[in-house]
Amino acid sequence: MPTRYKGTAREIAALNAFIKLNRSVNALQARLLPPLQKEFGLTESQIAVLEAPFHLGPLAQGELCRKILRSGSNVTTVVDNLERDGLVRRERDAHDRRIQIVHLTDAGRDLLMRALPVHVERITRTMSALEPDEQRELGRLCRKLGTSTAV
Amino acid sequence: MPTRYKGTAREIAALNAFIKLNRSVNALQARLLPPLQKEFGLTESQIAVLEAPFHLGPLAQGELCRKILRSGSNVTTVVDNLERDGLVRRERDAHDRRIQIVHLTDAGRDLLMRALPVHVERITRTMSALEPDEQRELGRLCRKLGTSTAV
DNA sequence: AGTATACATTTCGACATCGAATAATTGGAG
DNA sequence: CTCCAATTATTCGATGTCGAAATGTATACT
Numbered sequence: 001m002p003t004r005y006k007g008t009a010r011e012i013a014a015l016n017a018f019i020k021l022n023r024s025v026n027a028l029q030a031r032l033l034p035p036l037q038k039e040f041g042l043t044e045s046q047i048a049v050l051e052a053p054f055h056l057g058p059l060a061q062g063e064l065c066r067k068i069l070r071s072g073s074n075v076t077t078v079v080d081n082l083e084r085d086g087l088v089r090r091e092r093d094a095h096d097r098r099i100q101i102v103h104l105t106d107a108g109r110d111l112l113m114r115a116l117p118v119h120v121e122r123i124t125r126t127m128s129a130l131e132p133d134e135q136r137e138l139g140r141l142c143r144k145l146g147t148s149t150a151v
Numbered sequence: 152m153p154t155r156y157k158g159t160a161r162e163i164a165a166l167n168a169f170i171k172l173n174r175s176v177n178a179l180q181a182r183l184l185p186p187l188q189k190e191f192g193l194t195e196s197q198i199a200v201l202e203a204p205f206h207l208g209p210l211a212q213g214e215l216c217r218k219i220l221r222s223g224s225n226v227t228t229v230v231d232n233l234e235r236d237g238l239v240r241r242e243r244d245a246h247d248r249r250i251q252i253v254h255l256t257d258a259g260r261d262l263l264m265r266a267l268p269v270h271v272e273r274i275t276r277t278m279s280a281l282e283p284d285e286q287r288e289l290g291r292l293c294r295k296l297g298t299s300t301a302v
Numbered sequence: 303a304g305t306a307t308a309c310a311t312t313t314c315g316a317c318a319t320c321g322a323a324t325a326a327t328t329g330g331a332g
Numbered sequence: 333c334t335c336c337a338a339t340t341a342t343t344c345g346a347t348g349t350c351g352a353a354a355t356g357t358a359t360a361c362t
Binding site: 007010011013014015016017018020021022023024025026027028069120121123124126127128129130132134135136137138139141142143144145146147148 | 158161162164165166167168169171172173174175176177178179220271272274275277278279280281283285286287288289290292293294295296297298299
């Protein structure tokens, strides 16, 4: 005897958009992440962590947290794995020894320079299911939704 | 000496929309999941797994996989945890003993009936950062993006 | 100087997630 | 009827993710 949750029209409209939003992100990840893993052995988090020092130069782990919007403990784990694989290197800040500065190694830079264009190209191709103006509109709506501090 | 990856205008536009899309989903989850965990002890996956037999009645694990778009091994894990907590119950199909049918227990149904309205209300409030027509447009764009089989 | 407070990171335990390998069961081909 | 191929679920090992507690370091106050 399945019971159905009765929502108001307003709730149904919101849920509808919400579900489609989540599904679309799932679908994008399902298309983009397996090839990234297969071809370069990189996860989404790893490429995010590599990109930060690639674009910005050596970086404290705390800054890294804020850039990629993950918890401190998570960044520790991901950096551990990347360090083990020789793609980044940690160095204590000379002036504040609490801080770990994350440096890209040569191997890390090389790998990223091979992986990034392929990855970006795949994102571009996937996103091109939308027209340029649709991409802009999607971006605008997502931004409005994400930055709203509405209770 | 930070090296910057030079993208074409088309790539930059695609990445822009892509990043905003991902960020918005992150932001929504950051707002919705901690309260769900604190108030009801439920994760996103758990509520998804509970909802399926709630709406559809007892359900084979394989069907459940397809409903919530997760791997088989993942569904096994989440159902394990829910079963341990007494929220669902597994029963072997009488005619095909490979199949595990997932039933909601009374405790599971009770919990879901308390949690779901609160959760849906919070989703609705969060999504109301967008006007109704914006929600529709967001849904349309996400759907178009997610279902495109474009290479 | 000594202590208390604040801050950066790590550790720990729990859950989610995947793919590959395995086990159990079914159904069909011969 | 027997055996093989397909199907369903589980196990295993790896990664990511969080929050809470612990650790180490810096700084401010007395």
